[in-house]
Amino acid sequence: MSAPLSAPNVSITLPDGKTMTFARGVTGAEIAAAIGPGLAKAALAVEVDGLEWDIFRPIEADARLRIITRKDAQALEMIRHDTAHVLAMAVQELYPGTQVTIGPAIEDGFYYDFARNEPFTPEDLPKIEAKMREIVKADLPTHREVWPREKAIAHFRDMGEQYKAELIESIPQGEDVSIYFHGDWHDLCRGPHFASTGKIGEAFKLTKIAGAYWRGDAKNAQLQRIYGTAWRDQKELDAHLLKLEEQEKRDHRRLGRDLELFTFSPDVGAGLPLWMPNGMVIRQELEFLALQEERKEGYRRVATPHIAKEALYYRSRHLPYYNEGMYSPLDIDGENYYLRPMNCPHHHLIFGATRHSYREMPIRIAEYGQDYRYEASGGLSGLMRVRGFCMNDAHIYCRYDQAKEEFIRVLRLHARYYDLFGIKEYYMRLSLPDMNKLDKYVDEPDKWVAALEIIKAAMNESGYRYVEGKGEAAFYGPKIDFMIRSAIGTEYTISTNQLDFLATETFNLKYIGEDGSEHPVYVIHRAPLGTHERFTAFLIEHFAGAFPVWLSPIQARVIPITDKVNDYAQKVLNALFEAPVVNGTAGLRVDIDTANERMQKKIRDAQLQKIPYMLVVGEREAAEGKVAVRIRSGKDLGTMPLETFVARIRQEAETRQDVAD
């Protein structure tokens, strides 16, 4: 054991503020021993100059140390990684012959991938978890050994751990590898790990079983993955589980059913949504919004067919580059027709149908276009990922010198929409080609670079922050994607803004310049409201089904207290129907509940349907020409003249802005 020495190179600040120093080569475990049993118990690890470090690795550099205790944020990732190890230990003990592969810490928890012929079943999870708790209780000590690469390969191969051996083989020759032991069980691992299995604590839970490909490649064998969640204490774990429950309540699939927004039928087909009357309201209001905003921006609307002949998709390069995403062709009189996966080719044909002067550029062609894509069956999810959808599409044909400014204008349109909906939880991704998979992208290096420069300049000038995503580009050019997360945590592209250098060639899209000759164009593909399907799915979750008044399928419900006031209630309803609304689908969407039920029951029903306004009318209101207004938060706004309420709800519908209460 190293006590403090005379040539101190390593110093540590204890939780009480005191400093201790040690010689180089000391390990965190030795430091823990030196600082006394009380602290050693609290210490889960040590941190060196802000980097995570390993309690078993000799500290060679001059360094300032800090003890990591359970309370520290750094402890969390280590807990999760250690718990993954304990999971692997438990599984190998319970199911001999199971091979281990990898098991990292992830957001909220960890997983471990196993190779085993028999599938794990949901009933296995409690057994594995019980075994894990035994291993934690046993508090098995950890130690670290460094082996030469070749020894490690031979060792794991002898054990029958083919996957581990393969992993080590991918480490460069001549390098040593570290092996971590927890008791007798050991694994190739970079570390760091705690001093013993007992440090993990009790706040973990196995959550699900899944299939996963070895090394993330569908060509490889499929492994069995066990997921778990792990936290620093029970309180954190409980809070996490509660959060998951709350998120589930926002799931658009559940709310879509409860609020009768959309449905699916096996008789129609997977991924082909049926919009119900309530959902259609949202869809139409979104389209009205787009129509208004796009008119202000100089877009002109078109309408084009949902199918086209094979030749069009060869020309557009969809068949060479995007064939897998398209439905099989329809044979019509011996000729192949395809359901269109995108609207671009049709729009290009419209642009190409007439000659364009440089003076009239840019040309902005818009359509809420219905498309069909043969998405992988396993990827379908409610309205978030479908096979038939309607896109808020437009193509902007512009001169090269206009591209940057047009791109920025589209970004600003995005921003206006997002502000309107109060969407804040998103990020922008600059989607780039993957240089290792060049066959997925058209081979025009100079044009890729030029297009990228325009987008980057547009992003810098507009000041929007973004991340880069390799391998996310379209085959015809780079793009900015707007990324959101669904209630169950899956990430989706909700909107997109793309720059296309290819279409000018494939569709011979040109304008006549000042010099009288033809010049190429850039095409901006943009869908700030994405598809009706995905955008509505997102809005359902964003608002948890409680839409602002302008989007609410039913904006107000009249609730007569007794059938004696049904006539007056009907008068209230008619007044609302007749109130003019400038925006949207014109007129308010209201109904009346004349069921033979008590008012309390009717209020409850309206509340569950998340209707913004309940207008309770009884004999008092009828006598005074008033309505008693209750909002869905439960708040009672009191009695007000009918005209006062009409003015309020009209204002909300027209401004697309609810009055704060």
Add this chain to the structure above:
RNA sequence: GCCGGAGUAGCGUAGUGGUAGCGCAACCCCUUGGUAAGGGGUAGGUCGAGAGUUCGAUUCUCUCCUCCGGCACCA
């Protein structure tokens, strides 16, 4: 597409080798009630589809469809 799980009335669910219950919703009756479920009754199911095993299948087997959790895919 791949691995695993699941489909019983509009929704949520119970159950069985001898063709099915319950709650909510729907409909009817009583009740005329002042801000989150009044009481009673009625109707509603080829138990996802097809085939096989069996005297007999919703139940067991197979195929398909659809959904769920992941993985892969997502121009």
